Amino acid sequence: MPPSVTLAVTRYRPEQESEPTLQTYEVPFRKDWVVLDALNYIKDNLDGSLSFRWSCRMGVCGSCGMMVNGSPKLTCAAFLSDYLPGPIRVEPLNYFPIIRDLVVDMTDFMHKLKKVKPWIIRAQEKPLADGEYLQTPDQLEMYKQFSMCINCMLCYSACPVYGLEQSFIGPAAIALAQRYNLDSRDEAARERLEILSEHDGMWQCTFVGECSKVCPKNVDPAGAIQQLKLVGAVDWFRFLLPWGTR
Amino acid sequence: MRPITPFLWTLFGAGGTIAALLFPVHLVLSGLAFPLGALEAPSYDVLYGLVRHPVTRLYLLVVITLPLFHWAHRFRYTLYDVLQLKHLYRLIAVLCYSAALLGSAVAAYTVWRIP
Ligand code: SF4
Ligand code: FES
Numbered sequence: 001m002p003p004s005v006t007l008a009v010t011r012y013r014p015e016q017e018s019e020p021t022l023q024t025y026e027v028p029f030r031k032d033w034v035v036l037d038a039l040n041y042i043k044d045n046l047d048g049s050l051s052f053r054w055s056c057r058m059g060v061c062g063s064c065g066m067m068v069n070g071s072p073k074l075t076c077a078a079f080l081s082d083y084l085p086g087p088i089r090v091e092p093l094n095y096f097p098i099i100r101d102l103v104v105d106m107t108d109f110m111h112k113l114k115k116v117k118p119w120i121i122r123a124q125e126k127p128l129a130d131g132e133y134l135q136t137p138d139q140l141e142m143y144k145q146f147s148m149c150i151n152c153m154l155c156y157s158a159c160p161v162y163g164l165e166q167s168f169i170g171p172a173a174i175a176l177a178q179r180y181n182l183d184s185r186d187e188a189a190r191e192r193l194e195i196l197s198e199h200d201g202m203w204q205c206t207f208v209g210e211c212s213k214v215c216p217k218n219v220d221p222a223g224a225i226q227q228l229k230l231v232g233a234v235d236w237f238r239f240l241l242p243w244g245t246r
Numbered sequence: 247m248r249p250i251t252p253f254l255w256t257l258f259g260a261g262g263t264i265a266a267l268l269f270p271v272h273l274v275l276s277g278l279a280f281p282l283g284a285l286e287a288p289s290y291d292v293l294y295g296l297v298r299h300p301v302t303r304l305y306l307l308v309v310i311t312l313p314l315f316h317w318a319h320r321f322r323y324t325l326y327d328v329l330q331l332k333h334l335y336r337l338i339a340v341l342c343y344s345a346a347l348l349g350s351a352v353a354a355y356t357v358w359r360i361p
Pocket of ligand 2: 054
């Protein structure tokens with residue numbers, strides 16, 4: 001076990017640098033440390049000006065996503081021991097504008113999430129007195145996997161299509177749309193299908209599949225996109241039917 | 247106009263399924279099993295009789311044409327993304343699908359002409 005490990009960390013202080021640069025830090029190596037621990041060590045002991053996001057330290061909040069040796073990772077789940085002997089490169093998430101050091105601008109992602117209307121929509125709400133909307137375990141199972149997303153944006157950083165075409169609505173947003181489409185309480189699948197069928201929607205996806213590979217929560221956004229494409233394709237053929245609506 | 251994307255994607259998906267499921271069967275049979283003698287190869291007359299049957303002709307046509315559209319779709323996006331040719335969007339799409347159409351026409355003609 002080495003006594004220490006070197007981290008090469010992106011620094012970008014817009015008031016001081018015009019371009020992001022890499023700065024190296026030597027941190028003690030500990031078997032149970034993750035990259036986030038090393039960053040906190042740097043912040044506490046070496047350089048208090050280093051900026052990065054984190055909160056839960058347990059893969060729940062989704063805020064600590066960064067590129068570790070070029071792959072999108074939750075830094076609270078990336079053990080230093082998996083990257084020996086180092087140096088370990090820690091950079092902000094790919095394809096997002098950098099605000100400062102390891103902090104990226106999430107505005108675009110937030111807009112995209114909202115765009116797919118990720119909430120339960122009903123044509124008619126039933127009165128409160130009628131009680132809750134019940135769901136069987138099977139109905140829950142239908143969408144549960146897609147509801148595990150923690151909005152960490154790793155899938156966007158892994159998606160070459162998003163890298164080339166920033167307007168692409170992207171993996172997590174589409175998986176989230178499918179999460180509500182498959183919810184037995186929801187009635188807006190049609191509405192969301194139209195949104196996702198727009199130019200920058202699901203058809204942009206070329207099924208690279210990297211999103212599902214990097215997802216720390218096994219959400220399988222690539223699977224959600226394929227499911228939705230199938231729905232969209234079946235929908236397209238409806239005009240051939242005499243009772244088709246379009 | 248209705249966007250044609252979902253339709254093209256259906257061809258792509260169907261062609262991919264055929265290429266993944268049926269091609270290996272044909273490749274193993276006629277590329278390995280028959281020539282290596284693992285299975286007894288059908289005689290010319292048997293095969294000829296088979297190929298002349300309308301159902302087989304239709305089968306051959308489907309097995310040949312749909313993967314062509316699978317190729318067209320893949321190749322199109324490869325050109326866009328890998329070669330960064332997005333600005334030639336229309337031209338590339340027309341060329342790719344025309345090639346698939348042409349290939350399909352040749353296949354249809356050939357299958358049809360089997361005496
Ligand atoms: S789908 Fe997975 S990788 Fe993408 S934002 Fe959600 S949890 Fe993160
Ligand atoms: S700190 Fe919350 S997911 Fe890593």
